[in-house]
Amino acid sequence: MKAQARKVLGVLGGMGPAATVAFLARVQALTPAGGDEDHIRVIADINPQVPNRHAQPEAAGRVLGEMALRLKAAGAEVLAMPCNTAHAHAAAIRAAGLPFIDMVAETAKAAKAGAAKEEATARTGARRIGVLATLGGEALYAEALAAEGVEMVRLSEADRARFMSVVFGVKAGDVGSAQRAAMRDLAAALVAAGAEGVIGGCTEVPLLLDAADLGVPLTDSAEVLARACVEMCL
Structure with a gap:
């Protein structure tokens, strides 16, 4: 498959930063690739300033929705978020109109x-x-x-x-x-x-x-x- 046929992955990250970096390493390691051009293009918003998902759920949902829209504008075609708790705000992310993988x-x-x-x-x-x-x-x-x-x-x-x-x-x-x-x-x-x-x-x-x-x-x-x-x- 040619690299240009691959979908661009948008990652809502930073919750927390170390976990996001580890996730991105997994994506790279799991991609069958013989060279750089065979890998998936990833656009990541590593945003540790997302409001606390426990104490400020409404604010967190609003920010996550904004992040999803920015990733879409940057060229993302599929969205993913390596934070389980924040999936309570999946609807706000899906509102961007892109496929969102439910972790x-x-x-x-x-x-x-x-x-x-x-x-x-x-x-x-x-x-x-x-x-x-x-x-x-x-x-x-x-x-x-x-x-x-x-x-x-x-x-x-x-x-x-x-x-x-x-x-x-x-x-x-x-x-x-x-x-x-x-x-x-x-x-x-x-x-x-x-x-x-x-x-x-x-x-x-x-x-x-x-x-x-x-x-x-x-x-x-x-x-x-x-x-x-x-x-x-x-």
Whole structure:
């Protein structure tokens, strides 16, 4: 396929910056390319000044909608956003009139498929998948997993508070051994509560947690989104 036939990817980023950079690296790594010209053109707005998605949802939605319009004006043909929580404002982004890849829905589908593959589809009934996410992200995943016929396993209130502390530590640049151990413990708590798979439903999670850290499938939402972007843009 000639490079000019590929779609231009617009990325709404900066939530947080490190997670966005890691996502862009995944897009590059997952693109089948023999040279520079075979890669996808990406226009990224890495905007750490998006209002807080938890405390200022209306302002966040307005800014995300404006970012989507600017990306469209710059030449983007497909939009993606490597932030799960901000998908609560998907409607504002879609208002720009471009295809928007739903990270949460794609990850829910991938997690269900991964758990089924791991168990060789031998079991019947609803599967249970744990989610490492913000409170807002949990709400989005609860809906997306329910649409897939899957039950979501949540962190306890105390563990959720610990999770947010770890995430904010990553945003501050701390990806050290103590942070990694804490994220492993949180994932293990979901497995102990009956999760047959775990979703990294916050893009900071894969900066601390690897699939080898768990005895059940780990679905990395940033990885899922990157694959979906490559597929759509090629």
